[in-house]
Amino acid sequence: MGISLAPPERLATLNGRLPTITTLCSHSSLQIFHGARKEGFRTIGLAAGPTPRFYDAFPLARPDQFVTVPKIVELPSTAPHLRSEGAIIVPHGSFVEYMGAEAFTAWDVPVYGNRKVIGWEADREKSREWLVSAGATMPRRYGDASEIDGPVIVKYYGAKGGKGFFLAKSREALDDFHPTGPYVIQEYVLGTRYYMHFFYSPISDRGYRVGHGSLELLGMDRRDEANIDELYKLGSQEELLKAGIRPTFVVTGNVPVVLRESLLPRAFEVAAKIVERSIELFGGMIGPFCLEGIMTEELEFKVFEISTRIVAGTNLFISGSPYSDLVEPNLSTGRRIAQEIKRAQELGRLSEIVS
Ligand code: AMP
Numbered sequence: 218m219g220i221s222l223a224p225p226e227r228l229a230t231l232n233g234r235l236p237t238i239t240t241l242c243s244h245s246s247l248q249i250f251h252g253a254r255k256e257g258f259r260t261i262g263l264a265a266g267p268t269p270r271f272y273d274a275f276p277l278a279r280p281d282q283f284v285t286v287p288k289i290v291e292l293p294s295t296a297p298h299l300r301s302e303g304a305i306i307v308p309h310g311s312f313v314e315y316m317g318a319e320a321f322t323a324w325d326v327p328v329y330g331n332r333k334v335i336g337w338e339a340d341r342e343k344s345r346e347w348l349v350s351a352g353a354t355m356p357r358r359y360g361d362a363s364e365i366d367g368p369v370i371v372k373y374y375g376a377k378g379g380k381g382f383f384l385a386k387s388r389e390a391l392d393d394f395h396p397t398g399p400y401v402i403q404e405y406v407l408g409t410r411y412y413m414h415f416f417y418s419p420i421s422d423r424g425y426r427v428g429h430g431s432l433e434l435l436g437m438d439r440r441d442e443a444n445i446d447e448l449y450k451l452g453s454q455e456e457l458l459k460a461g462i463r464p465t466f467v468v469t470g471n472v473p474v475v476l477r478e479s480l481l482p483r484a485f486e487v488a489a490k491i492v493e494r495s496i497e498l499f500g501g502m503i504g505p506f507c508l509e510g511i512m513t514e515e516l517e518f519k520v521f522e523i524s525t526r527i528v529a530g531t532n533l534f535i536s537g538s539p540y541s542d543l544v545e546p547n548l549s550t551g552r553r554i555a556q557e558i559k560r561a562q563e564l565g566r567l568s569e570i571v572s
Contacts, residue, residue: 219419219429220500222331222572230300231327231567237261237282238555239304241292242269244311245527245551247278248535252551254278256559261304265289265315289315292324299326305571307554308526329554332572333499334525341374341401344523351494353487353520356511357404362391368405373398384464393458406521408513411476412438412530413484414538416505416553417492420566424544427489428496429569434485435505435550436538438530441470471530475539480516484508487518503570504557505531505550527554 238253239261240246250260254277262272262280265288272279282302284295299306306312306328313321318335321328337343349355359365365388373381373396384405385391391402414436417427424431445464448457457464476484488508495502507528510520531550534541541548561567 219566219569220496221568222333222500222503222570223327223568225568227325227327228567228571231303231305231562231571234303235259236305236327236558236562237302238307238558239263239299239302240307240309241312241315242272242280242283243315244309245529245532246280246309247272247275248532248549248551249307249309249527249554250280250551251275251278251535252549252553253555255547255552256555258555258558261299261302263292263295265292290317290320292316293320296324296326305329305558310524310526310528313526327567327571329558329571330503330526331500334495334502337495337499338523338525341372347494347498348491348520348523351487351490353491354517356406356519356521359402359404362388362402365391365402368407370403370405371396371400372403373400380465380467382464382466403521406511406513406519408511408519410439410509410511411474411518412440412471412528413476413488413508413510414438414505414528414531414534414550415488415508416550417502418557419501419503419569420557420561420564425485425489427492428501432485432489432492433541433544433553434481434488435541435544435548435553436531436534437474437476437540438471438533439474440468440530441472442466443469468529471533473533473538476512477516480512480518483518487520491523504554527551 237259240249242262242264253260260280261282264285268283306326318339322332322335337347368386371383383394416433416435419430421431445466502525505527507524509522510518512518527550535549537547561570
């Protein structure tokens with residue numbers, strides 16, 4: 218048996234009934250609703266403002282019910298209705314970002330996954346402490362600019378979409394950086410980016426055993442990032458800066474990738490250690506997570522970030538990926554979440570995956 222994450226009274230609304238899978242209408246909601254329907258669940262779409270129309274174009278992914286509030290900050294007020302509907306909230310990146318980590322963490326509704334993970338993910342210092350202590354290799358961090366001996370990336374705390382990140386080819390080039398807030402200086406890793414979509418189930422007793430359960434790999438993508446991905450067409454960064462253009466990393470889409478097969482064992486080892494460390498630190502990271510990093514030419518994977526819930530790159534794989542096809546046909550991450558909720562309820566173990 219794993220660790221109980223939810224106070225028993227929070228799960229009382231789910232006793233003896235099939236939960237209603239609920240998420241915010243954005244990010245990976247089509248996939249979450251589609252996967253939930255395939256597993257026989259009812260669904261609720263939460264939205265701020267008018268009822269979103271674009272679901273009419275996707276009948277297999279349209280939620281059964283919409284719950285709207287005038288502004289996103291008013292979402293907490295929906296708690297009594299959601300509890301009466303037997304809702305389980307499935308968090309995604311935009312959900313936590315739009316609603317705010319604090320309001321989301323305090324929301325008195327059942328949430329899929331361990332809400333304690335939010336504090337570990339949001340804080341760059343804490344997530345580094347977690348990943349490094351798990352044995353993951355991360356880009357080197359420079360406390361003192363005089364130690365810099367190669368290209369660096371300067372990141373502001375909490376910067377969304379790499380806004381305001383500064384790239385410098387050398388220590389000297391850093392003279393042009395005039396900070397406007399707290400920042401960290403990191404080694405700029407040269408290599409190829411991979412975003413690996415893992416899934417940790419604490420209630421599974423088969424497959425690649427990790428912690429109290431098992432680890433699956435459901436897909437992999439690379440993000441398209443504007444405008445950095447197009448820089449090479451226009452010339453070097455210096456030329457762009459002369460033209461007043463600063464590189465940014467705003468995600469605009471995703472492309473599917475696969476990893477050299479010989480690198481998969483190492484990817485699993487790193488992911489497994491990160492899960493095991495999360496169990497020691499805060500009771501475990503449950504369900505989907507994404508390891509985001511750069512494979513160098515020495516075939517070393519340097520992790521620059523972890524996302525601890527479903528990432529939008531999984532939207533590529535509604536009908537399965539080259540990895541999830543080897544777990545089960547037509548298995549999206551959204552569907553896998555629905556299966557997990559169903560199985561946990563059947564086993565009477567919902568409190569291990571819902572907080
Ligand atoms: P982050 O906000 O940490 O997710 O970073 C945004 C983007 O910056 C990533 O998707 C990468 O393209 C790039 N990036 C972040 N850290 C590094 C690094 N240490 N070396 C090279 N590129 C990086």
